Amino acid sequence: MTARTSSSAPDPSTPSPARRLLAGLAKTIRTPMGATATVFLGVVLLAAIVAPMLWSGTAAKVDATALDQGPSGEHWLGTDNLGRDLLLRVLVAARLSVLLSLSATAIGISLGLLLGAAPWLLGPRLGRLAAAFVNIAVAFPMLLMTLFFAVIFGVGVQGSVCAIGISMAPWFARLTQTLIAGVQKRDFVAAARIARVSRFGVLRRHILPNIAEPLIVNVALAAAAALLAFAGLSFLGLGVQAPEYDWGLLLNEGLSGIYVNPAGALGPGIAIVVAGLGFNLFGEALAKVLGSRHKVRTFRPRGASRTVSGSGGHPRQHATDGSAGDAIAPAGEVPVLEVDRLRVSLDTPNGTVSPVREISFSMKRGEALGVVGESGSGKSLTALAVAQLLESPLHVEAATLRLLGKDLMAADPRSRATRRFLATSLGLVFQNPTTSFNPTMRIGPQLAEVARLHQDMSRRQAGARAVDRLRAVRIPGAERRAKQYPHEFSGGMRQRAMVGMAMMGNPSLIIADEPTTALDVTIQRQVLNLLEQIRVENQVAVLLISHDISVIGQFCSRVLVMYAGRVVEELPSADLRTSARHPYTRALLSAVPDMTADRSQPLATVPGRPVDPADRPAGCAFAPRCTFATAQCHTAEPPLQEVGSGGTVACWNPQEGAVTAVQGQVQQAGRGQA
Numbered sequence: 001m002t003a004r005t006s007s008s009a010p011d012p013s014t015p016s017p018a019r020r021l022l023a024g025l026a027k028t029i030r031t032p033m034g035a036t037a038t039v040f041l042g043v044v045l046l047a048a049i050v051a052p053m054l055w056s057g058t059a060a061k062v063d064a065t066a067l068d069q070g071p072s073g074e075h076w077l078g079t080d081n082l083g084r085d086l087l088l089r090v091l092v093a094a095r096l097s098v099l100l101s102l103s104a105t106a107i108g109i110s111l112g113l114l115l116g117a118a119p120w121l122l123g124p125r126l127g128r129l130a131a132a133f134v135n136i137a138v139a140f141p142m143l144l145m146t147l148f149f150a151v152i153f154g155v156g157v158q159g160s161v162c163a164i165g166i167s168m169a170p171w172f173a174r175l176t177q178t179l180i181a182g183v184q185k186r187d188f189v190a191a192a193r194i195a196r197v198s199r200f201g202v203l204r205r206h207i208l209p210n211i212a213e214p215l216i217v218n219v220a221l222a223a224a225a226a227l228l229a230f231a232g233l234s235f236l237g238l239g240v241q242a243p244e245y246d247w248g249l250l251l252n253e254g255l256s257g258i259y260v261n262p263a264g265a266l267g268p269g270i271a272i273v274v275a276g277l278g279f280n281l282f283g284e285a286l287a288k289v290l291g292s293r294h295k296v297r298t299f300r301p302r303g304a305s306r307t308v309s310g311s312g313g314h315p316r317q318h319a320t321d322g323s324a325g326d327a328i329a330p331a332g333e334v335p336v337l338e339v340d341r342l343r344v345s346l347d348t349p350n351g352t353v354s355p356v357r358e359i360s361f362s363m364k365r366g367e368a369l370g371v372v373g374e375s376g377s378g379k380s381l382t383a384l385a386v387a388q389l390l391e392s393p394l395h396v397e398a399a400t401l402r403l404l405g406k407d408l409m410a411a412d413p414r415s416r417a418t419r420r421f422l423a424t425s426l427g428l429v430f431q432n433p434t435t436s437f438n439p440t441m442r443i444g445p446q447l448a449e450v451a452r453l454h455q456d457m458s459r460r461q462a463g464a465r466a467v468d469r470l471r472a473v474r475i476p477g478a479e480r481r482a483k484q485y486p487h488e489f490s491g492g493m494r495q496r497a498m499v500g501m502a503m504m505g506n507p508s509l510i511i512a513d514e515p516t517t518a519l520d521v522t523i524q525r526q527v528l529n530l531l532e533q534i535r536v537e538n539q540v541a542v543l544l545i546s547h548d549i550s551v552i553g554q555f556c557s558r559v560l561v562m563y564a565g566r567v568v569e570e571l572p573s574a575d576l577r578t579s580a581r582h583p584y585t586r587a588l589l590s591a592v593p594d595m596t597a598d599r600s601q602p603l604a605t606v607p608g609r610p611v612d613p614a615d616r617p618a619g620c621a622f623a624p625r626c627t628f629a630t631a632q633c634h635t636a637e638p639p640l641q642e643v644g645s646g647g648t649v650a651c652w653n654p655q656e657g658a659v660t661a662v663q664g665q666v667q668q669a670g671r672g673q674a
């Protein structure tokens with residue numbers, strides 16, 4: 001059997017999952033292959049329903065006067081050695097053959113789904129064991145497994161159904177695993193995890209609906225395989241036993257008299273081929289229809305091809321008082337977030353690697369803090385570590401990690417209290433609004449999930465809260481929109497709805513991980529305006545992650561510049577152009593084009609490549625790309641030290657002077673170069 005996975009991504013252009021599937025089925029029936037399959041299956045199903053009702057008695061009637069006859073006007077396929085009409089027996093056998101095949105398929109699919117979902121349900125460690133078990137089981141040919149289990153369970157109908165079902169399960173499990181792996185990295189699954197929906201809940205509501213189509217396609221193919229396997233077992237005498245009969249048994253009997261009456265073997269043989277072809281062709285046709293629909297859909301992998309180019313400066317000046325993202329909270333209040341020496345590591349065969357290390361910062365109520373750096377600098381891992389969303393093999397250490405004073409390092413992440421606390425205190429907004437929502441669920445229920453799970457609200461109350469949040473993020477016609485699917489929203493509207501989702505639980509902190517990268521400039525401004533409004537009106541602290549230093553400079557009051565997993569500079573955003581000292585920060589700033597930039601020249605880039613955490617050079621990680629590096633930079637890592645005007649920098653040769661935009665490769669502006 002060959003699994004069909006072409007339709008793993010759901011189609012955004014059709015209205016609902018059920019209607020989408022029905023439309024797919026209707027379209028399948030109209031294709032030449034689908035129409036042929038429908039005719040074949042129609043004939044088989046008609047025989048399975050009608051024939052036993054009409055002819056089961058006649059087909060079992062022994063006629064000593066008509067033994068082993070060839071085809072005639074009275075007996076179109078002839079008779080068997082007891083004078084029974086072979087055509088009637090083939091027709092009557094349709095019910096048992098189809099029923100047993102479908103039962104075995106049902107067992108195979110149920111077991112396969114369970115096994116396939118086990119890695120997701122059991123978590124990374126135990127999940128790897130489940131995946132390894134499936135990998136080993138899949139290595140055995142299905143026919144061999146069927147024979148093995150048939151011998152174990154014993155001859156007969158029940159044993160055969162179990163044998164075929166069990167031997168089919170690994171194949172279906174592997175397919176399920178592959179499909180789940182494709183969906184589980186999508187942002188809406190992460191969003192559900194942030195809402196602390198249980199793993200089973202995420203599977204049921206967010207994953208299974210999104211892999212249903214390819215699974216259904218493969219059910220048809222599995223039914224064909226089960227039909228053939230059953231016929232094989234009965235033919236070998238391990239399946240259905242006389243006086244019951246299915247096509248496999250009839251084929252066996254027909255073959256023993258093939259020289260007397262070839263039609264006796266031909267009849268059940270044709271029945272098996274017609275039914276098998278019907279299931280197979282239908283599966284193929286359905287796969288083609290659903291697969292072609294999905295060709296239009298492509299998702300850019302998160303983080304792919306993101307580099308700091310400095311392009312796309314934001315026209316937005318957010319702060320009404322001239323100081324972007326200033327904290328509103330009174331002094332002395334418990335910080336919203338306290339992070340001290342945060343480290344994220346993973347064990348590799350070559351030792352422990354730490355993609356994030358020694359990160360320290362704190363955030364007050366209503367403060368906007370920006371984290372900037374090239375792709376791979378550790379921004380997202382830092383955010384996910386704060387949100388307690390990292391799993392094995394990554395592990396998080398920190399001297400302090402407190403959210404609203406609660407020690408997250410000491411809290412049990414699986415306890416209901418911690419899950420509730422995180423789901424209601426912390427909101428997350430992702431980069432790509434297209435993948436942030438489950439395409440098979442309406443927007444309202446998706447928003448309502450947090451309120452139902454963690455705020456003890458009824459379905460109606462949670463729905464009302466969702467509408468209220470949609471209104472708060474300025475979605476026009478919020479009540480109507482809540483009943484729509486994500487694909488009915490525009491990109492900007494979806495991102496605003498995502499912000500609304502982050503606001504469901506009255507959070508004190510919103511982490512926005514590149515929330516505007518996938519949007520065009522006008523919509524970027526709308527989303528940033530919205531975050532700004534929420535920050536000011538609700539005193540929510542916003543941790544804004546971006547590779548675009550100009551966005552950070554406009555939105556945030558303070559900036560953390562990350563390089564190779566650590567903070568290399570922290571400073572007020574108002575001082576970025578005048579007081580940035582680290583050559584890396586200055587290079588990022590120089591790469592942002594301004595109004596005087598020559599458009600005929602290519603956009604500026606920072607020369608060299610970011611560092612691989614597993615292969616960090618000795619000394620300062622930026623030294624190989626830095627024009628100011630001295631011998632000391634290549635041997636000793638500079639500590640993060642305070643400098644004037646409330647900033648810190650980790651550099652042996654901090655630079656001074658204003659930074660201006662350049663073109664081509666950035667030569668980091670040094671002392672006196674303005």
Ligand SMILES: Nc1ncnc2c1ncn2[C@@H]1O[C@H](COP(=O)(O)OP(=O)(O)OP(=O)(O)O)[C@@H](O)[C@H]1O
Pocket residue numbers: 302303304306346355373374375376377378379380381382394547612613
């Ligand atoms: N699950 C993981 N296992 C191992 N390494 C990882 C994992 N996730 C991220 N990394 C590595 O950690 C480093 C930091 O990744 P991170 O996603 O935090 O970077 P980033 O600054 O957010 O980049 P981007 O802007 O592309 O998202 C990268 O080198 C990345 O390859």
